[in-house]
Amino acid sequence: MASYDLIVIGGGPAGYVAAIRAARYGKKVALIEREKLGGTCLNWGCIPTKAMHRTAYLFSQLQQLAHFGIQVGQIELDFQRVMARKSEVAAALGKGIQQLMQANKIEVYHGTAELIGNREVLINGLVLQASYILIATGSKAAEISLPGASLPNVLNSNSILELSRLPASIAIIGGGVIGIEFASIFAAFGTKVAVIEMSERILPEMDEEISKRLAGMLKRKGIDLYTSAKVGAIRGASPLMVDFVVRVEPKTVSATHVLLATGRSPEFGGLNLDEQGIRYDTKRGIAVDACMQTSSEAIYAAGDVTGGIMLAHVASHEALVAVDHMFGECERLPYEAVPACIFSLPEIAMVGLTEQAAKERGIDIAVSKFPFAANGKALVMGEPEGLVKMIARKQDHVIIGVHMIGSHATDLIQEGVLAIKMGLTSEQLAATIHPHPTMIEVLHEAALGIHGQMIHYATGSK
Known part of the structure; x- marks a missing residue:
């Protein structure tokens, strides 16, 4: 029987980060992974889709070169090369994780783990023992009970990454993060896209104004959006037919492929x-406390398996919290300062409370908005679409929410994350010198706008 200080079940963003953290404590660590190191994020989620997003972004930009005074010949998309590149990027990063396991002397087992005791795990006929066990087995594409869901060319968020040919058309069931990202990517590639969303608007968890702005932009790109829609069935073969009802009106969309992005x-x-x-719930995941400890003292859980915020960066930080509690001290993860990034075209990013959530909590707020069109760098790049929206408490101007839509929003949001994490006021952010000409100046202007002092835009806060 092999003995360890920690056994980690799952090699994704929570699992491998936990293993490395424990190894840095000088602990003996084993990591068990059923498939590939890196988990969903690296192999079927964040990295492959962002590689495709990068191609979609560049392909869109290249079609606008004449605007910059550059004349080129016909630009074509090599979809097979696009898909090969996303696999190459994922493979390179996967190899990097393997090297990190070796460098930190972490023993990796490949197979399916089974708990046979509070401190014992069965793997490939071997019994491993440890002082602590961390469950980091992640998540899977949600199953949907829908007639026709198993028809050929009906895809989920994993199988769509295995396509060898660009779909002529695709109907996406689900207008959340996954659905909107794939809608943006395939529309940029030239696929005819329709999105069918059950809620009243796409991205229902995002700030309402940002969501509606993106909807308008996507429609101008030729994407059909159907909201308040209930899907009844998928039928047919070539093409597939998706039957749904918008409020009381029956509708049908035909497409060569259907993506279940639920x-x-x-x-x-x-x-x-x-x-x-x-303790666990089949839908909500494994129950944990603030230090990621389960109802069993020696067993912890982190990441998507706990059913919380299903983001890779949250999973990694939860893993750090868990390991620190095992071998050091637990520091609560600041969930109020967790950024969310959506790689649509253009990008969306947010942190903190939305305007609607703040009002529902009875918080008296000041809201400041600054358009990218008034930013010099955005105009230079030819990407003036978008805005930043900052929300602060009126009583003390402490920043409680930042929401962005536009070029590089997923990079720019980090200043908002830091502001909320540190409890900064809009005055403190406005008093910080921002380099010019840069995109980050939009946050400086938004902070100035909280107290009616914007420089490059005539409208202040409300």
Whole structure:
């Protein structure tokens, strides 16, 4: 029987980060992964889709070169090369994780783990023992009970990454993050795209104004958006037909492919949680406390498997919290300062409270908006679409929300994250010198606008 200080089940953003953290404490660590190191994020999520997003962005930009005074010949998309490149990027990063495991002397087992005790794991017929166990088995594409969901060319967020030919048309069921990212990517590639969303608007968790602005932009790109829509069935073959009802009006969209983008659910099948007395819910995931400890003292869980905020960066930080509690001190993760990034075209990013959420909590707020069109760098880049929206408490001007849509929003949001994490006021942010000409100046102007002092835009806060 091999003994360890920590056994990590799952090699994704929570699992491999936890393993490295424990190794840095000088602990003996084993990591068990059923498929590929890097988990969903690296192999079927964040990295492959962002590689495709980068191609989509460049392809869109190249079609605008005449605007910059550059004349080129016909630009064509090599879809097979696009898909090969996303796999190459993922493989390179996967190899990097393998090297990190070796460098930190972490023993990696490949196979399906089974808990056989509070401190014991069965893997490939071997029994491993540890002082602590961390469950980081992630999530899977949510199953949907829908007639026709198993028809050929009906895809989920994993299988769409295995396409070898560019779809002529695609109907996307689900207007959340996954659906909107793929809608943006394939529309840029020239695919005819329709998005069917059950809620009243796409991206229902985002700030309403930002969501509606993106909807207008996507429609101008030729994407058909159907909201308040309930899908009844998928039928046919070539093309597929998606039947749905918008309020009371029946509609049908035809497409060569259908993507089921209805979210993800925690994955912890086969672990024998019941026998170990670990509390969980099949939909909400494994129950944990603020230090990621389960109802079993020696067993922790982190990442998507806990059913919380299903983002890779959240999973990694939860893993750090868990390991620090095992071998040091627990520091609560600041969930109020978690950024969310959507790689649509253009990008969206947010942190903190939306305007609607702040009002629902009864917070008296000041809201400042600054358009990218008034930013010099945005105009230089030829990307003036977008805005930043900053929300602060009126009583003390402490920043409680930042929402952005536009070029590089996913990079720019970090200043907002830091502001909320540190409890900064709009005056403090406005008093910080921002370099010129840069995109980050939009946040400087928004901070000035909280107290009616914008320089490059006539409208202040409300």
